[in-house]
Amino acid sequence: QVQHVESGGGLVQPGGSLRLSCAVSGFAPGAMLDGYQTGWYRQAPGKAREQISCISSKDGSTYYSESVKGRFTISRDNAKNTVYLQMDELKPDDTAVYYCAPCGVNVDAYHSWGQGTQVSVSS
Numbered sequence: 001q002v003q004h005v006e007s008g009g010g011l012v013q014p015g016g017s018l019r020l021s022c023a024v025s026g027f028a029p030g031a032m033l034d035g036y037q038t039g040w041y042r043q044a045p046g047k048a049r050e051q052i053s054c055i056s057s058k059d060g061s062t063y064y065s066e067s068v069k070g071r072f073t074i075s076r077d078n079a080k081n082t083v084y085l086q087m088d089e090l091k092p093d094d095t096a097v098y099y100c101a102p103c104g105v106n107v108d109a110y111h112s113w114g115q116g117t118q119v120s121v122s123s
Helices: none
Strands: 003-007 010-012 018-025 037-043 050-056 062-064 072-077 082-087 096-102 117-121
Touching: 003 096, 018 037, 018 096, 018 117, 037 072, 037 082, 050 072, 062 072
Parallel strands: 010 117
Antiparallel strands: 003 018, 018 082, 037 050, 037 096, 050 062, 072 082, 096 117
């Protein structure tokens, strides 16, 4: 069973940067399934969980929601079975718990969420 462990969150001032990591386990080392797509999601207080980015392990193609496009960059290291989210120009609205999971899951029906990592943007 594929599992995702998120890390790298913290408290940062507006305009600052953070890099989140998502360790994907359940694959053989360095053998992230060909074509496996990993997504970053977030859930802000009082709001629904939403997908904000996605990357394919096969060709590196990416997706960003409008709310993060141009500020966040998703990348992956297939040798380490790890996906990253570089977050720049952070805003208070980016405050949320960030999770990774397969791309395109039904957030209400998916039940294998990790613990997530808290990102707080505040002065």
